[in-house]
Amino acid sequence: MNRLLISFVMFILCCPGAAAQEQPPGNFENWGVCPFECCTYRDWTANADIAVHESRNNQSAVVFRLRKDEQVRALTGVVVTEKASIVRIDKTVQDGYVQGVDKPQLALKAGDVIYMLAPLGEGSYLFWYRGKVYTSGAGLAAMPGVDGKDAKMTWWKQVENKAGKRGWTASDEFSNADACG
Template sequence: MHVLTRQKNVVIKASMALSLLFMNGMSAAQEKPPLHYENWGVCPFECCTYRDWTAEEKIPVHRGRDERSPVVFQLQKDEQVMALTGVVVTEKPIPVKINKTVKDGFIQKDEAPQLTLHSGDVVYFLTPLGEGYFKFWYRGNVYDSGDNLRAALPDHGVSTMTWWKLVRNSQGNMGWTRSDKFNNVDACG
């Protein structure tokens, strides 16, 4: 009986240790964004707008967000489509070490910065938003940058990302393309 109690205690302690290791691993994993982080609805530069676009050349449009996905229709040069939305998939975010304390990190519907970032903290650059602003990952959450963070960052490079656009042609067919060969994307120019 005494041996069974000891074995049960060993099993319980081992289970607790494994649970702690698993929980620590999960919190560490939240420090970095997931692989292939998807930013839905983002237009990745200043004045970028989903609206009527015009193809600059022949462009294949796929059923899914994969170049191997079947082509559902082919846009011809000067053909107009409605750009409905998009998703920027960040394959390789850039870790950026903060070089001075700043208050920054904005979320929708809140005008106050949500974070106090200190020298040495690391944020992960996800998607550009234009004019030096960007979406970033910090400890499991996504924020929009503001002026303070933009001024506190060293040259950080650019994340590896793919911008997929969902378009609809005049016949009502819809599909996805990675092509950047469209006019009328920039509402400022």
């Protein structure tokens, strides 16, 4: 009886934590990214009338409204991944980079599952694997589903108008966000 109780306690203590790390948390937040090639936070121009909210919620109070052709300072942003895209690795690949290390940290093999969290531009993505976050490299570029199109994510931008008021918008109706032209 004692062994059964110990086994049950070990299962409760060990297994849920391990399973929880296999998938990323819901509403994963990736702060500071500008999620496309050459994306830059700087002065942007509104391409339409845009409501700017008090918080990262379209139901929150509108702090100010941008008019079409009005300039605003884009300060930062956060990509919130509500649902990550699931990618099943189809062949052995070395990939998974972390800041400050030039070599891939993972030896992924056929059947492994990674979760695409957000695009970073230039064919690079942020992904989750066994409880850790990595940046993808060339090894994952040709993998089916790596583009994250099945993911559900929202890119919130914090902007400041000429009067110094700050707020949040999920609108993509801006020009001059692309530093490449």
